[in-house]
Amino acid sequence: MAPFTTVEPAGRSTPVTAPVTTDAPAVVADPSAAAQQTSREPAELTDTVPVLMYHRVQPEAERPDSVPYPDLYLEPDLLREHVSALYGEGWRTVTARQVAEAFAAGTGVPEKSFVITVDDGYRDGYDHILPILKEFEAVATFYVVPERLGQGQAFELTHLVELAAAGNEIANHSWGHEDLAAMGQQGARDSIKKASDRIEEIVEARPVTLAYPAGSYDSEAIESATAEGIMLAFTTEYGALDASSDLLAAPRIRVRGDQSAGSVLSAVEEYTGDE
Ligand SMILES: [Zn+2]
Numbered sequence: 001m002a003p004f005t006t007v008e009p010a011g012r013s014t015p016v017t018a019p020v021t022t023d024a025p026a027v028v029a030d031p032s033a034a035a036q037q038t039s040r041e042p043a044e045l046t047d048t049v050p051v052l053m054y055h056r057v058q059p060e061a062e063r064p065d066s067v068p069y070p071d072l073y074l075e076p077d078l079l080r081e082h083v084s085a086l087y088g089e090g091w092r093t094v095t096a097r098q099v100a101e102a103f104a105a106g107t108g109v110p111e112k113s114f115v116i117t118v119d120d121g122y123r124d125g126y127d128h129i130l131p132i133l134k135e136f137e138a139v140a141t142f143y144v145v146p147e148r149l150g151q152g153q154a155f156e157l158t159h160l161v162e163l164a165a166a167g168n169e170i171a172n173h174s175w176g177h178e179d180l181a182a183m184g185q186q187g188a189r190d191s192i193k194k195a196s197d198r199i200e201e202i203v204e205a206r207p208v209t210l211a212y213p214a215g216s217y218d219s220e221a222i223e224s225a226t227a228e229g230i231m232l233a234f235t236t237e238y239g240a241l242d243a244s245s246d247l248l249a250a251p252r253i254r255v256r257g258d259q260s261a262g263s264v265l266s267a268v269e270e271y272t273g274d275e
Helices: 031-036 076-088 096-104 126-136 157-165 184-203 218-229 260-268
Strands: 042-048 051-054 113-119 141-144 171-172 208-209 232-238 249-253
Touching: 042 126, 042 232, 051 232, 076 232, 076 260, 096 113, 096 171, 096 232, 096 260, 113 126, 113 171, 126 184, 141 157, 157 171, 171 184, 171 208
Parallel strands: 051 113, 051 249, 113 141, 141 171, 208 232, 232 249
Antiparallel strands: none
């Protein structure tokens, strides 16, 4: 890996660690309080970035009686504990797009950067994840399924606009959550393109990252993604991303629905050599 120079990390925010009650409206960080805290030292750049994979974040009381994959569901309070533990140890979020663009430029991201990805485009991303992100001035990458927008428990269009305005990335999870390895190259490309077109219409930014639905991909799916301008595409294989990874078949760290904050912190730090 190439050596990285020391740079001023641009736009790194100071965490807000004050406890908040779950019933309170989203807490807006007090800029004067944040300004009084010492900003982080200029960071070394790294090309190793743990990428956490989440799906649903919804209180159990709001879930249907039986859900097909209960392990994909987290309580919002548990997500808050995860983010709090990581921010407490100096970790800060970047989006998958920021990672992709840094790697493409041959640079890295500031040390102790991690990515929160949220797959499938459910409105709990707006109802339950966005308020937690705002508490910590954190950002996430949401892999959405445009065909479902506005239906059932999926995001409304306005949710995507608001998420993007808050600095989150809205990215490609195929048009209709198709198995991209089973569609042939043209079919996969059509699905990826249609999704990117729709996302770009809504948030005015064309996706450059993608998550393969169900982690299913093959060489044709990779070629299709590349042809549609995708720079970084995630599977569901387990591991930390680094610049020597296959960026079009990139690993993530799956977070279980009952996983403790300490366990998530260990999983992140295991891949970076940090204690
Ligand atoms: Zn999915």
